[in-house]
Amino acid sequence: xxxxxxxxxxxxxxxxxxxxxxxxxxxxxxxxxxxxxxxxxxxxxxxxxxxxxxxxxxxxxxxxxxxxxxx
Numbered sequence: 001x002x003x004x005x006x007x008x009x010x011x012x013x014x015x016x017x018x019x020x021x022x023x024x025x026x027x028x029x030x031x032x033x034x035x036x037x038x039x040x041x042x043x044x045x046x047x048x049x050x051x052x053x054x055x056x057x058x059x060x061x062x063x064x065x066x067x068x069x070x071x
Contacts, residue, residue: 005036 009032016022024032 002033002037005040006033009033009036 009029013024013029016024
């Protein structure tokens with residue numbers, strides 16, 4: 001789950017550097033990624049209680065050790 005979150009933040013940072021001439025410090029980028037991961041983990045129980053077909057694979061990733069089949 002951290003990989004998609006990190007990828008999105010890095011992609012947004014790359015775009016900011018390329019198109020807006022804005023640059024964040026690495027420490028700030030890492031802090032943003034950690035915050036996003038915490039938000040996604042906090043939201044996972046809300047979205048994975050009764051996952052639809054699109055959420056089944058993601059719920060296994062979000063929930064620590066649980067898969068959609070074990071819910």
